[in-house]
Amino acid sequence: xxxxxxxxxxxxxxxxxxxxxxxxxxxxxxxxxxxxxxxxxxxxxxxxxxxxxxxxxxxxxxxxxxxxxxxxxxxxxxxxxxxxxxxxxxxxxxxxxxxxxxxxxxxxxxxxxxxxxxxxxxxxxxxxxxxxxxxxxxxxxxxxxxxxxxxxxxxxxxxx
Amino acid sequence: xxxxxxxxxxxxxxxxxxxxxxxxxxxxxxxxxxxxxxxxxxxxxxxxxxxxxxxxxxxxxxxxxxxxxxxxxxxxxxxxxxxxxxxxxxxxxxxxxxxxxxxxxxxxxxxxxxxxxxxxxxxxxxxxxxxxxxxxxxxxxxxxxxxxxxxxxxxxxxxxxxxxxxxxxxxxxxxxxxxxxxxxxxxxxxxxxxxxxxxxxxxxxxxxxxx
Numbered sequence: 001x002x003x004x005x006x007x008x009x010x011x012x013x014x015x016x017x018x019x020x021x022x023x024x025x026x027x028x029x030x031x032x033x034x035x036x037x038x039x040x041x042x043x044x045x046x047x048x049x050x051x052x053x054x055x056x057x058x059x060x061x062x063x064x065x066x067x068x069x070x071x072x073x074x075x076x077x078x079x080x081x082x083x084x085x086x087x088x089x090x091x092x093x094x095x096x097x098x099x100x101x102x103x104x105x106x107x108x109x110x111x112x113x114x115x116x117x118x119x120x121x122x123x124x125x126x127x128x129x130x131x132x133x134x135x136x137x138x139x140x141x142x143x144x145x146x147x148x149x150x151x152x153x154x155x156x157x158x159x160x
Numbered sequence: 161x162x163x164x165x166x167x168x169x170x171x172x173x174x175x176x177x178x179x180x181x182x183x184x185x186x187x188x189x190x191x192x193x194x195x196x197x198x199x200x201x202x203x204x205x206x207x208x209x210x211x212x213x214x215x216x217x218x219x220x221x222x223x224x225x226x227x228x229x230x231x232x233x234x235x236x237x238x239x240x241x242x243x244x245x246x247x248x249x250x251x252x253x254x255x256x257x258x259x260x261x262x263x264x265x266x267x268x269x270x271x272x273x274x275x276x277x278x279x280x281x282x283x284x285x286x287x288x289x290x291x292x293x294x295x296x297x298x299x300x301x302x303x304x305x306x307x308x309x310x311x312x313x314x315x316x317x318x319x320x321x322x323x324x325x326x327x328x329x330x331x332x333x334x335x336x337x338x339x340x341x342x343x344x345x346x347x348x349x350x351x352x353x354x355x356x357x358x359x360x361x362x363x364x365x366x367x368x369x370x371x
Binding site (some may be wrong): 006007008009011013014015016018019020029031032033034099100101102103105110114115117120123124125128129130131132134135136137142144145151153155156157158159160 | 183300304311316343
């Protein structure tokens, strides 16, 4: 293992400057996905079209609230906001309520969200493997649920 | 990784899979050739955003989880070496790794829940690292940095990589990944200093192997 093997300075910034999203859009990063939102409301907390909620974080809006599997979070005035006769869902307020961490670059309009803690509760309490979704080198999406019925060794390594 | 391919072939059980995950922001250019060298038949993932480490609260490589047919983790977060490695020659030589992990893995694949190497849910949950609010935020910052890198926005990429390291100073992954993309490399002066600090504070660089 030579020094050069562990150093890739040329890969630090190999890309040409490109726009992250069309003018006026907002980008959300969550679970390795990059989600572009054409429309957002004005004001704090990232106000998204309620229709966009499920593609952003997998929650569905139902009469009983925002639901993921058996868990439903009841709506309130901090989460569902009226603006000029239009309804918005505050993703920031929702994350705060669920204790979900995020980092925002306001200038670039990019919100990067960490995992929602309750989605990992079954790992922390019952040792159940967390859900994940990631592409393999051939471009096939691999989900934790696809591995059911088999024993799996998930092993990380790195070129460094 | 040729070593894991060999293990996979030796086990050769249709009900056993290996997900070999390269935690490499350098992507195909950095990890692809190493995978190809192994002619792998297991599932190969190049995880530029370190999503898998984030999901299992890993802070170093190599790390692993054993997951049974029901999706239960039965061992987690040990320095996962498949053999004893030697770097350098003569008096300078450093050895690391072990030769007990793979036999334990094979025992589990063969015997399942009856394997003595299967740990209880209570042991596994104890062995999963706590992840503080700041550490969760570090994952978000790291992914934000990678997005800016992919769009050629260098200053912002640097800013959020630094933030990720500040928020999670225990992540060897973030430290070394960042050093890898520098002239110094991941095993240079900065890294040697960190390793030295681990030694002087009596901290474990990996969770000790409990085998």
